[in-house]
Amino acid sequence: MRRVVEVLSSFYVAPRQTLELILAAVIARGHILFNDPPGLGKTTLAKLVARALGLAFKRIQFTPDMLPSDVIGVNVWRPHEGRFEFVRGPVFTNVLLADEINRAPPKTQAALLEAMEERQVTVDGVTYRLEEPFIVLATQNPVEFRGVYPLPEAQLDRFLIQLSVGYPGPAEEAEILKRRLSWRGDDPSVYVKPVTTREEVMQWAQYAEAVYVDEAVVQYIVKISQSLRTHPLNTYGPSPRGSIALMKMARALALLDGRNYVTPDDVKKAAAAALAHRIAPKEGDPRDLVREVLDKTPIPYK
Numbered sequence: 001m002r003r004v005v006e007v008l009s010s011f012y013v014a015p016r017q018t019l020e021l022i023l024a025a026v027i028a029r030g031h032i033l034f035n036d037p038p039g040l041g042k043t044t045l046a047k048l049v050a051r052a053l054g055l056a057f058k059r060i061q062f063t064p065d066m067l068p069s070d071v072i073g074v075n076v077w078r079p080h081e082g083r084f085e086f087v088r089g090p091v092f093t094n095v096l097l098a099d100e101i102n103r104a105p106p107k108t109q110a111a112l113l114e115a116m117e118e119r120q121v122t123v124d125g126v127t128y129r130l131e132e133p134f135i136v137l138a139t140q141n142p143v144e145f146r147g148v149y150p151l152p153e154a155q156l157d158r159f160l161i162q163l164s165v166g167y168p169g170p171a172e173e174a175e176i177l178k179r180r181l182s183w184r185g186d187d188p189s190v191y192v193k194p195v196t197t198r199e200e201v202m203q204w205a206q207y208a209e210a211v212y213v214d215e216a217v218v219q220y221i222v223k224i225s226q227s228l229r230t231h232p233l234n235t236y237g238p239s240p241r242g243s244i245a246l247m248k249m250a251r252a253l254a255l256l257d258g259r260n261y262v263t264p265d266d267v268k269k270a271a272a273a274a275l276a277h278r279i280a281p282k283e284g285d286p287r288d289l290v291r292e293v294l295d296k297t298p299i300p301y302k
Contacts, residue, residue: 001027001204001256003195007052011188012045013176014165021161021273022049024252027204030160030245031116031136033101033151033277037143040165041176046097046137047189053201054194055094055133062104064149068111072121073128086123091115092130094198098138102148109155112136116158133201153237160245161270162277204255211251212261216300220264221246224271227293228279234289238278246274264299 001023008019025032026049034042043059050057060071073089090096091112101109115121119130138159140151156162168176183191225243228234249270250262257266271294276286 004052005256007192007195008045008048011048011179011192012041013168013172013179014045017269018163018165020253020256021163021249021270024249024256024270025160026053026133026135026201027208027252027255028160028248029133029135029205030248031138031158033156033159033162034137034139035142035162035164035277036139036166038141040167042137042139042165043097043099044188045165046095047187048192049137050095051189051192052195053095054197055135055201056131057095057097058090058093059097059099060090061099062101062108064103064105066104066108068108071108071111072115073123075124084124086126086128088128091121092128094131094133094135096134096136098136100141101138102140102151105149106152109149109151113155113158133198133205156277157239157241159277161249161273163273208248208252208255210260211254213247213251214261214300217250217262217264217267218247220297220300221250221267223297224267224293225275227297228275228290231281231289231293233282233284235280235282237280238275242275242278245278246270249274268294 004023005016005019008022009016012019022032022045036042046059047057069089071089072091073087075084076087078085098112115130115134116136119132119134120127121130122128141148179188221243224246225238225240228238229236246267247262250266253266253269254260254262272287272290276290279286279289281289
């Protein structure tokens with residue numbers, strides 16, 4: 001697992017904790033939403049993740065005229081054979097980059113819901129299972145308001161975590177330019193060799209489910225969620241699904257750190273990514289509200 005993080009950090013300039021959160025979400029069999037302006041290398045990062053993990057990768061560029069069949073597939077009539085044949089859409093992969101998902105109309109966005117939650121799609125009454133692991137890395141552009149359809153809360157809740165890479169500082173941007181000089185073309189993923197296999201990634205998910213969570217840590221997560229729900233500056237959320245997401249991320253981070261038990265630090269490391277997109281503060285950045293609650297919630301084992 002650490003080798004995967006090292007490979008990602010050697011090609012993509014970002015805080016190590018961000019890369020660890022991405023890998024932890026994959027281990028926890030969750031989906032990731034990037035809320036960033038264009039041009040920050042999110043497509044490159046998705047390719048690097050898939051390549052390093054030895055997983056199949058596909059990309060969908062969402063547009064306002066896209067139909068659900070463009071995502072999940074469609075039955076095509078074969079006249080010479082006298083039958084319909086299901087032609088699979090790009091959702092049939094391991095790592096799916098849903099680029100600018102908020103440009104697609106709600107009906108097309110909803111086509112991803114069953115796939116993300118149930119790991120299956122249904123076309124004309126026939127259900128098709130998706131190959132495991134199935135991870136959606138979606139991006140949405142927060143700076144444009146024309147031709148976009150904001151994701152509803154129900155779909156936001158399907159994403160295990162939401163991350164924001166943000167613009168790099170001067171040193172980081174200089175490092176990006178220097179690395180760009182060292183390879184040909186615009187796709188560094190062609191230089192990445194798989195560190196692991198699909199079977200091993202699935203095994204990691206099983207290991208994460210076996211990580212021990214003490215009762216005190218469970219109560220710590222509950223207090224964080226309850227404090228957010230009752231905070232005077234918050235209008236709703238997070239739901240119990242958010243608490244489960246936080247626990248799953250904490251387990252995966254513990255495993256990534258080489259432990260078979262969760263600590264409060266694992267919870268704190270994952271809290272903003274797992275909960276911020278599930279709340280609606282009346283003002284300010286939801287991540288700041290999560291951090292405020294973390295600072296005020298007593299840490300167990302002290």
